[in-house]
Amino acid sequence: MTGAIELFKQTIGATIVCLIAISITWLFVPLQDHIGYRYADHLAFMIYFPHGCRLLISWAFGTRSALLLLPSAAIEEATMHLLGHFPYVLVIAIVLSVSPALAFLISASLGYESRLKYNSRTHWRRLLLLGFASSLIETVTLSNLLGWTSQQFLVWWLSSWLGVLFTLISLMFGFRFWRLWMTK
Amino acid sequence: MLTVFCIQLHAGVATKGIGMFPSDKLASLRKLLFEMEQDLGLADLSGIQRDVYYAARLTAEGAEMVRGEAIRSHALLNRISRPTFYRALKDLELAGYLSHADTTRSGKYRLLR
Numbered sequence: 696m697t698g699a700i701e702l703f704k705q706t707i708g709a710t711i712v713c714l715i716a717i718s719i720t721w722l723f724v725p726l727q728d729h730i731g732y733r734y735a736d737h738l739a740f741m742i743y744f745p746h747g748c749r750l751l752i753s754w755a756f757g758t759r760s761a762l763l764l765l766p767s768a769a770i771e772e773a774t775m776h777l778l779g780h781f782p783y784v785l786v787i788a789i790v791l792s793v794s795p796a797l798a799f800l801i802s803a804s805l806g807y808e809s810r811l812k813y814n815s816r817t818h819w820r821r822l823l824l825l826g827f828a829s830s831l832i833e834t835v836t837l838s839n840l841l842g843w844t845s846q847q848f849l850v851w852w853l854s855s856w857l858g859v860l861f862t863l864i865s866l867m868f869g870f871r872f873w874r875l876w877m878t879k
Numbered sequence: 880m881l882t883v884f885c886i887q888l889h890a891g892v893a894t895k896g897i898g899m900f901p902s903d904k905l906a907s908l909r910k911l912l913f914e915m916e917q918d919l920g921l922a923d924l925s926g927i928q929r930d931v932y933y934a935a936r937l938t939a940e941g942a943e944m945v946r947g948e949a950i951r952s953h954a955l956l957n958r959i960s961r962p963t964f965y966r967a968l969k970d971l972e973l974a975g976y977l978s979h980a981d982t983t984r985s986g987k988y989r990l991l992r
Contacts, residue, residue, distance in 0.1 A: 871921065
């Protein structure tokens with residue numbers, strides 16, 4: 696029972712974090728429109744912050760992150776693609792929530808264990824690489840399922856990885872300012 | 880008032896974590912981000928912080944946990960006043976080098992790197 700409650704709390708937490716991330720991503724849409732990469736033309740974000748959050752949650756919670764991330768991915772896709780496309784929404788949500796965990800598992804099977812539970816010394820550069828790999832897994836899978844063009848493939852892949860990079864950079868500066876402010 | 884609130888928030892986060900993120904996972908995240916800061920040339924430990932950190936490592940002698948008072952009594956820190964020492968400990972905690980043991984009243988710190 697305690698385990699189920701813990702899982703429930705973690706799922707709520709993961710959902711809140713990822714929904715905040717997608718909200719922040721939407722805030723950047725006017726900026727990307729302004730520099731010429733119109734959201735309406737590509738139906739894609741330039742920087743996709745939720746992927747960064749999903750990667751960090753996978754790093755921290757390992758394989759169970761696939762469960763923790765599913766609700767937020769489903770909500771996000773449902774609100775963007777309308778509930779009428781429910782089966783597609785669910786498939787996309789599953790791919791989004793499983794890809795980061797899969798990247799960590801593949802990395803571990805190749806001898807590069809990076810999940811926090813098994814390796815407390817994971818370097819940030821390795822997380823960036825794993826972000827790159829997980830966005831590739833995600834993009835290849837969705838591209839094959841949904842029949843994307845090569846441009847859609849590249850845009851999705853790049854925006855996911857940029858999401859990882861900018862999430863890490865944002866958190867780094869966030870903690871830095873917090874630390875400097877607390878030690879004033 | 881805001882400073883007091885933030886100190887209490889930080890203390891709460893350090894002992895219990897935030898929601899889904901227990902304090903050990905948060906500490907590991909902070910450590911990872913601090914390494915990123917250092918690698919990008921943004922973070923430096925001051926001389927005193929370095930001395931306190933080295934004293935902690937030497938006092939621990941390979942153990943994971945070390946008492947604050949034991950660190951304080953190391954020869955490296957003879958010339959550092961008590962308030963300066965505890966301020967440096969707090970800085971190291973914020974930077975992800977140390978974290979309080981499970982109960983802050985134990986006076987023990989866990990070495991994170």
